[in-house]
Amino acid sequence: MSIATQVHRKTRADLPATGTAPTHPRLVAWLDEVVDLCQPDAIHYCDGSDEEYEQLVTVLEEAGTVVRLNDEKLPNSIYARTDPDDVARVEDQTFICSEDERNAGPTNNWMAPAEMKRVMTKLYDGCMKGRTMYVIPFCMGHIDAKDPKFGVEVSDSAYVALSMRIMTRMGVEPLKAMTDTDADFVPCLHSVGMPLEEGERDVAWPCSETKYIVHFPDERMIWSYGSGYGGNSLLGKKCYSLRIASVMARDEGWMAEHMLILRLISPEGRKYHIVAAFPSACGKTNLAMLEPTIPGWKVETLGDDIAWLRFGDDGRLYATNPETGFFGVAPGTSYETNPNAMRTIAKGNSIFTNVGLTRDGDVWWEGMTKDKPEDILDWKGRPWSGSTGPQGGRKDEKAAHPNSRFCTPIEQCPILADDYHNPQGVPIDAIVFGGRRENTIPLVTQSRNWKHGVFMGATCSSETTAAAKGAVGVLRRDPMAMLPFIGYHVADYCQHWINIGKKADEAKLPKVFYVNWFRRDDDGRFMWPGFGENSRVLKWIAERVDGRAEAVETPIGFIPAAGSLDVEGLDLPEEDLRAVVSYSPQEWHDEVPRIGRWFDTFGWRLPRELVDELRNLEVAVGRAPSSMW
Numbered sequence: 001m002s003i004a005t006q007v008h009r010k011t012r013a014d015l016p017a018t019g020t021a022p023t024h025p026r027l028v029a030w031l032d033e034v035v036d037l038c039q040p041d042a043i044h045y046c047d048g049s050d051e052e053y054e055q056l057v058t059v060l061e062e063a064g065t066v067v068r069l070n071d072e073k074l075p076n077s078i079y080a081r082t083d084p085d086d087v088a089r090v091e092d093q094t095f096i097c098s099e100d101e102r103n104a105g106p107t108n109n110w111m112a113p114a115e116m117k118r119v120m121t122k123l124y125d126g127c128m129k130g131r132t133m134y135v136i137p138f139c140m141g142h143i144d145a146k147d148p149k150f151g152v153e154v155s156d157s158a159y160v161a162l163s164m165r166i167m168t169r170m171g172v173e174p175l176k177a178m179t180d181t182d183a184d185f186v187p188c189l190h191s192v193g194m195p196l197e198e199g200e201r202d203v204a205w206p207c208s209e210t211k212y213i214v215h216f217p218d219e220r221m222i223w224s225y226g227s228g229y230g231g232n233s234l235l236g237k238k239c240y241s242l243r244i245a246s247v248m249a250r251d252e253g254w255m256a257e258h259m260l261i262l263r264l265i266s267p268e269g270r271k272y273h274i275v276a277a278f279p280s281a282c283g284k285t286n287l288a289m290l291e292p293t294i295p296g297w298k299v300e301t302l303g304d305d306i307a308w309l310r311f312g313d314d315g316r317l318y319a320t321n322p323e324t325g326f327f328g329v330a331p332g333t334s335y336e337t338n339p340n341a342m343r344t345i346a347k348g349n350s351i352f353t354n355v356g357l358t359r360d361g362d363v364w365w366e367g368m369t370k371d372k373p374e375d376i377l378d379w380k381g382r383p384w385s386g387s388t389g390p391q392g393g394r395k396d397e398k399a400a401h402p403n404s405r406f407c408t409p410i411e412q413c414p415i416l417a418d419d420y421h422n423p424q425g426v427p428i429d430a431i432v433f434g435g436r437r438e439n440t441i442p443l444v445t446q447s448r449n450w451k452h453g454v455f456m457g458a459t460c461s462s463e464t465t466a467a468a469k470g471a472v473g474v475l476r477r478d479p480m481a482m483l484p485f486i487g488y489h490v491a492d493y494c495q496h497w498i499n500i501g502k503k504a505d506e507a508k509l510p511k512v513f514y515v516n517w518f519r520r521d522d523d524g525r526f527m528w529p530g531f532g533e534n535s536r537v538l539k540w541i542a543e544r545v546d547g548r549a550e551a552v553e554t555p556i557g558f559i560p561a562a563g564s565l566d567v568e569g570l571d572l573p574e575e576d577l578r579a580v581v582s583y584s585p586q587e588w589h590d591e592v593p594r595i596g597r598w599f600d601t602f603g604w605r606l607p608r609e610l611v612d613e614l615r616n617l618e619v620a621v622g623r624a625p626s627s628m629w
């Protein structure tokens with residue numbers, strides 16, 4: 001990577017440094033290269049301590065990037081506003097740079113690794129001038145796991161360092177474990193892409209118009225440039241734990257998935273472990289912390305975004321959460337919809353980004369309270385009032401950006417399951433896929449078997465949300481909710497799912513379900529109340545796992561038989577209930593060709609098993625099988 005073009009380039013030895021420099025030989029060599037390339041003014045080796053947190057908050061405060069929130073309301077918490085153009089993941093600028101283009105597949109952007117490195121090396125050259133470079137050692141998953149997954153992020157953003165401390169096991173402990181075992185690590189290079197010339201004043205949220213979020217799956221390396229926003233800059237999260245880890249998982253026989261993990265406990269005390277894959281901003285965080293409305297049932301949280309699934313010695317699949325925090329969507333989160341998220345945040349130690357700020361140093365966002373506040377600052381820093389909108393803006397402009405987020409430690413979650421601390425994870429009873437569909441997809445469907453479950457996952461679709469830059473509400477296929485996160489060819493990824501099924505006893509495999517909380521009526525209203533009421537669906541799933549609840553077989557799988565879904569005390573007209581639960585032959589008649597067109601994009605690598613499933617479905621809904629297959 002080194003391009004020593006100038007004469008007076010600084011080396012690591014020239015830089016003022018704070019913290020303890022690492023000794024891990026390959027890390028040392030890599031840091032030397034990064035310094036040579038990026039030319040920071042100073043270097044800080046993160047230890048993850050409370051004192052460091054304090055120092056970095058002060059640095060960010062002085063730079064105008066964050067303000068400290070009211071200590072009585074949200075102790076030890078801070079508030080950040082991003083550049084209005086740096087608010088979400090940038091999928092258009094996200095690349096999988098495999099050596100062979102065919103391994104990136106039709107769903108990823110690709111550039112030859114050597115070419116991408118040329119482009120980015122130019123951008124990185126001198127990109128940290130005037131800034132401090134933070135060295136952030138971390139581990140995704142337990143440090144004492146059988147095969148711990150280490151990484152080191154180098155970033156010129158203190159906001160990133162602080163967020164990584166919440167979201168990952170970060171600092172001296174992972175560094176020591178990595179060094180003691182001479183373990184490999186994923187090098188993660190991040191820069192906001194805004195060097196400062198001598199004497200140049202910084203802006204509150206430095207970033208660049210040019211953005212690249214790049215993965216080198218063959219080398220297991222991540223390069224990110226130009227954005228400070230979470231999903232683009234906290235490289236342990238989506239970049240490592242999904243895109244790079246999905247490639248590791250393919251090679252090592254496990255699965256890295258975009259899933260929440262929860263434990264459901266019946267009134268009799270029977271425990272069920274459920275993982276659920278929904279696209280970004282489609283309800284993972286909410287379901288993970290749900291408060292059941294049905295008496296006697298309880299939910300405990302294990303994770304809200306990412307699950308790593310491995311076979312245990314007993315032949316069952318076990319799930320662990322590689323993260324240590326929640327990076328959750330703020331709008332819509334309230335004591336009514338997600339009280340456990342509110343309680344987690346209320347303990348403080350959190351970072352809030354792009355929400356509204358009250359005059360007394362508290363946060364507010366749409367949906368948090370019924371009444372809108374009168375005099376706060378919006379996410380752009382303008383005075384904002386619930387009745388008139390922002391000063392100088394339109395009345396309907398929101399106080400919080402739709403993708404504004406809270407970043408908060410998982411250990412503060414009042415319903416965290418004890419097994420969160422268990423490196424083995426929990427044995428999975430059910431896998432649930434879901435998406436945001438205004439029609440076609442019923443409230444809950446169970447697959448006939450694993451293979452049919454993989455078909456369900458592979459054909460998942462959802463209307464796009466504000467979590468990624470681009471139009472909102474556009475229907476797209478989102479296989480296993482992994483469309484923007486699969487680090488290789490989508491067809492090979494689906495094949496990997498099928499192969500996982502072949503490795504196990506069907507009886508030991510989790511049962512597979514597909515849910516949709518988002519069906520709408522003719523007036524565009526959600527028909528299903530959702531949130532805590534989703535416990536009724538979880539209960540049906542648990543009873544299906546036990547082979548108890550009754551179901552009706554339809555061409556798309558099993559749906560609840562009349563009376564098998566617990567609706568006691570549910571305030572929902574009978575005809576609405578029927579509409580959300582039912583299978584609509586007409587809608588599926590229209591859906592099938594859309595699935596065919598989606599599979600067409602896979603090319604010749606499309607797994608045979610998926611073709612067979614589509615054929616069966618075509619026949620079952622009364623369409624002639626497409627001649628293509």
Ligand SMILES: Nc1nc2c(ncn2[C@@H]2O[C@H](COP(=O)(O)OP(=O)(O)OP(=O)(O)O)[C@@H](O)[C@H]2O)c(=O)[nH]1
Nearest residue numbers: 280281282283284285286329331332467517530531
């Ligand atoms: N109508 C309805 N909306 C829901 C439900 N669950 C969540 N939502 C809304 O969906 C949006 C996103 O929910 P989250 O739980 O944050 O989604 P997520 O999948 O964790 O999103 P990421 O963190 O981006 O991966 C919020 O505005 C929620 O209020 C539900 O059951 N019904």
Ligand SMILES: O=C([O-])CC(=O)C(=O)O
Nearest residue numbers: 089230231232238280467
């Ligand atoms: O990655 C992010 O920016 C936030 C997130 O969880 C998602 O988009 O799914």
Ligand SMILES: [Mn+2]
Nearest residue numbers: 284285328329
């Ligand atoms: Mn979430």
